[in-house]
Every structure is written in structure tokens, then in C-alpha cells.
Amino acid sequence: MIALEVALATLQRLRRDEDVVITTMAAAKVWMDQGTHPRDFVFVPSCMGHATSIGLGLALAQPKRRVIVCNGDGSMLMNLGSLVTIAAQAPANLAVLVFDNGVYEVTGAQPTPARMDFAAIARASGWPTVHRVRTAEEWSASAREILDARGPVFVWVETEAQPGRPGPRSPGPAAERARVFMRALGTVP
């Protein structure tokens, strides 16, 4: 298993300037701790489970940009239907990473209802490219190729739970951050 910090540090290194990176829940906290970028969309406050759907919308609207969603397993379980919706739309520029630690970490590390084979779920939902990553070495060696592949790409990353890690805090008023993000994309009406 991989520490979330290590998995995201790899992504920080590989993320291209034009890429959009969406983070939520524990991944948002760690990502913000590691640095910020104008095209980060820190989905805090969120409606839990919907980072994948925000990512789909952005990928459809911005087809020339890579959109990378950093999701958790609890969040993914809340919106499994989005896997079907995304597969049907088949955006070539979307990658969804599910960091699976088996718990709702930000609420105190209560277990999720059950452990899932997310790779099987993604394949059965119609995703053409699915990866399972178990170690930091594996992720470091394969991440560039995975992120550059034609999407939609689904990556199941087995991570360590870290009970007690503080949850993410909004870095500022959401509406204002939405406008700043749109300026970074050049999409302000």
C-alpha cells in the first residue's frame, strides 16, 4: 500500500501546467499541503461523491486539457453511477484516481460498507483503461504513462489509512474561488 502523501507527491511532479486537478476529502487536504496551482479545483466544500461528475463536466467542456480527479473510495461508493455516465461519454482527457483506504478518514476512519474490487467495477461500467496500483514503486514507474494514455482512465490506488489526519478546510469562499479558477481556464463569461 501507498501513503497518500507519496501517491500525491508523484502526481504533483507529473502534473502539467495546463492540466486540471480536482481533489476532494483527504486528498484535498494532502494536496493543498503539498502546494497549489491556479488550475487546481479543490472540491471543498463539496457534495460528497461528486468529484467525478465535476471532472466529467470539465473534461467535456475543456477537451484539450487533461482533467485528473483525485477521489476517495468512500466518495466513489457514493456515486458509482458516475462511472457509467463517464464511460458512456468517454472523454479522452479524463483520468479518475481512487485512493482506497477502506475508511471514511475525514470523519474518524469509520469503515466503508465493504471493500470493493474497484477495477472490476470500472471495467464492468465500460471503462476501457483500468489500472490497479499497490506500491509506491509501481505508481512512480507507471504514473506518467497512465496519465498520458487516452481516457477515460481509471486508476485504483491502494493507500494507507491515516486515522486522525485533519480533514480539509476550504481555502476561501467557494464562489470567489470558482471565479479565480475560471480565470485560470479563460472561461469567465
Next chain:
Amino acid sequence: MFAGEQIASLLSSLRVTHVLTVPDSTIGRWENAIEAAGISLVRVCREGEAWTIAAGLYLGGARPLVMIQCTGLFESGDALRNVLHEWRLPIYSIIGYRSYLNQDTLPGDTSLVFTEPILAAWQLDVRLITQPSQLNEIAAHYRACHDGGRAGVALIAEGKA
């Protein structure tokens, strides 16, 4: 009340780029015409997805519209709350008002009890559409909401007629 071609023409005139939808027996009949008009129709699995995909589309520079039944409104409250009130994205929606036109012949649908109070609780700018002659009111309402930078709802009566 409206033919698909009427709705498709309306949405084209408003430069809507994407329609996020779960069908019912009224709005579902508009899908083919909307697609034929060149508007991207995104079929979602549950209505909460519609709001958040629309959010991503809006952030990315598109002009999305959510098209769902009032029962889907009930289902999707948290997504609506987050997108329209926390991120304050001015997403417009067409919401089918189940059984509104059948109140005499098919009484008892609790959609009639809860739809308008729930929309009021969500503090949304709502235009109730009960007559075919009101088609242009949807366009005017959309433009007013768009120009005002706020979300809006065309609540369209469903049932007989």
C-alpha cells in the same frame, strides 16, 4: 404541453450547449429533438450527477442546462445546494412538475404537496409554466437569470394536455 422541437428551438436560441437529464414521460420525449438540434445530451444515472456535471461544464466555459423531473429534484438536494449556493454557479434548469395537470383526475400525488415548497426552501427563482402560450416566458426567464448571474428554474406542468 410542448413538442420536442419547440424546446430544442428554445434551447438553441439560448445557446445552451449541454442538457443533463434523467427522463420522465414528458421531458423524455424531447430528447431526440434536442440532439437533432446539435445540443449535447448527457444522460445521467441519477439527478445529483446532473447538477455537478453541469457545474463542471459551466466552470469549463459551456452553457449547460439541467432537465429533470421534480422527483429528481427531491433526490438531488445536496448536489443542488453545493453547486447553486456554495459555489454559486448560475445553472438553469427545466423541472417537470409531475401530475400538476392531473390534479382533478389523479389526486393524491405528493409531488403536488412538496415541489413548490421545496423549490422555495432552496431559494430558487422559479417560473411556473402551465400553458403552451408561456413558451416564450421560459426564454425571458432564462435570460433574466443569466444576466443576473443567478440560477433559475422553469417548472413545467406535466400530465394531460
